[in-house]
Amino acid sequence: xxxxxxxxxxxxxxxxxxxxxxxxxxxxxxxxxxxxxxxxxxxxxxxxxxxxxxxxxxxxxxxxxxxxxxxxxxxxxxxxxxxxxxxxxxxxxxxxxxxxxxxxxxxxxxxxxxxxxxxxxxxxxxxxxxxxxxxxxxxxxxxxxxxxxxxxxxxxxxxxxxxxxxxxxxxxxxxxxxxxxxxxxxxxxxxxxxxxxxxxxxxxxxxxxxxxxxxxxxxxxxxxxxxxxxxxxxxxxxxxxxxxxxxxxxxxxxxxxxxxxxxxxxxxxxxxxxxxxxxxxxxxxxxxxxx
Numbered sequence: 001x002x003x004x005x006x007x008x009x010x011x012x013x014x015x016x017x018x019x020x021x022x023x024x025x026x027x028x029x030x031x032x033x034x035x036x037x038x039x040x041x042x043x044x045x046x047x048x049x050x051x052x053x054x055x056x057x058x059x060x061x062x063x064x065x066x067x068x069x070x071x072x073x074x075x076x077x078x079x080x081x082x083x084x085x086x087x088x089x090x091x092x093x094x095x096x097x098x099x100x101x102x103x104x105x106x107x108x109x110x111x112x113x114x115x116x117x118x119x120x121x122x123x124x125x126x127x128x129x130x131x132x133x134x135x136x137x138x139x140x141x142x143x144x145x146x147x148x149x150x151x152x153x154x155x156x157x158x159x160x161x162x163x164x165x166x167x168x169x170x171x172x173x174x175x176x177x178x179x180x181x182x183x184x185x186x187x188x189x190x191x192x193x194x195x196x197x198x199x200x201x202x203x204x205x206x207x208x209x210x211x212x213x214x215x216x217x218x219x220x221x222x223x224x225x226x227x228x229x230x231x232x233x234x235x236x237x238x239x240x241x242x243x244x245x246x247x248x249x250x251x252x253x254x255x256x257x258x259x260x261x262x263x264x265x266x267x268x269x270x271x272x273x274x275x276x277x278x279x280x281x282x283x284x285x286x287x288x289x290x291x
Contacts, residue, residue: 002131010066017060051087053155068140077120084113186216192277200229221265
């Protein structure tokens with residue numbers, strides 16, 4: 001009965017390790033995006049991928065060894081506990097949680113590590129007490145060797161691919177044109193307000209107009225802001241003082257609706273509380289979607 005329970009736990013951790021390996025492979029594209037945007041250094045990117053990769057491989061191999069009741073199960077499980085603790089320490093220093101989802105994920109990882117450590121200690125106690133016997137049959141050894149070669153080989157291939165990609169990304173970033181650097185600028189607060197002969201987008205912190213081409217956003221949104229400014233400019237009554245006044249009620253209502261639609265697209269970039277808008281001659285100096 002105890003042997004069956006141990007094999008079941010081994011199968012569970014083998015499956016979990018395979019899922020983790022697949023998740024790491026899918027996450028490589030996000031790692032490249034973060035490196036390209038300067039959000040994570042090359043060293044941190046490789047350290048994270050290496051530690052998580054080693055942990056996933058050890059989870060697979062220790063699970064398979066426990067499933068086969070192979071003599072290497074306990075050493076592999078102890079090594080897995082050690083690498084998971086090392087990852088938690090590195091993550092706490094280099095990758096602190098940035099939001100609530102990150103904190104929940106880190107807590108889940110901590111619980112999973114504690115659970116695996118508990119299973120490892122339980123397995124060790126059962127083996128020391130003579131209730132669980134490990135062996136090294138030729139078949140089990142062959143299966144474990146082939147699996148180890150496959151898992152380790154795949155992980156080395158993934159790390160080398162990530163290493164080459166981050167090296168190319170860093171080289172591109174250091175030799176990129178100055179305008180590419182400017183295009184990644186994103187102010188903390190944005191204000192949408194078309195005025196006569198100025199851009200419709202403003203840096204709310206400095207009060208300076210922003211060329212949408214300088215701001216990090218989707219090309220379609222950038223063009224929409226430009227079109228909004230041009231449309232509003234054509235609707236201005238140039239006979240009024242300053243030129244920035246809209247006297248056609250129907251046009252004003254249409255422009256207000258478009259301003260609200262654009263602001264709704266800006267909110268995911270900097271947060272709802274950091275986006276405001278106004279049409280010239282509004283009763284309120286600043287207006288947001290929540291008012």
